[in-house]
Amino acid sequence: MPVDKEAQGADEGFLRLDKWLFFARFYKSRALATRACEAGDIRIGGAVVRKANHRLRIGDVLTFSQGPYVRVIKVHALPARRGPASEAQESYEDLNPISEQKPLPRNTRGDGPAREPGSGRPTKRERRKLDRFRGEW
Structure with missing residues (x-):
């Protein structure tokens, strides 16, 4: 067997x-x-x-x-x-x-870690806000 x-x-x-x-x-x-x-x-x-x-x-x-x-x-x-x-x-x-953990940060697309606001290249949303602030839009 x-x-x-x-x-x-x-x-x-x-x-x-x-x-x-x-x-x-x-x-x-x-x-x-x-x-x-x-x-x-x-x-x-x-x-x-x-x-x-x-x-x-x-x-x-x-x-x-x-x-x-x-x-x-x-x-x-x-x-x-x-x-x-x-x-x-x-x-x-x-x-x-x-229950004791804080979830790892993710970006909005969910494919990697989140970046700190204001660091690196601005997102499309951030560019629109800048244009509005400058009065260019």
Whole structure:
């Protein structure tokens, strides 16, 4: 009878990083978790991880961004399946809860950080305001 090596990992004290992120409900699919790992968006103990098959162990601390927030998670358990949210929340401790965080600033288009008002090239809106102030419009 063939043995599933991935399922065997939880018994040995480790689980693939992408599976754990999916089981703990941080990503909607395992493919999204894999892409985040391969993009280098996840750190374990401060070190960037680029492999989805990284062995995650109990006690590891993960750092990654989720939307405009930075999540710092300590692993408490290695679940065997993707269960309900209440079960998933028991497998980790949130060291930096979202309720205590201020979202990262974004520009109006949502594709990067916001710039300080008055710095850099003026936007179209700012140019119109300047024209009105000068009486040129």
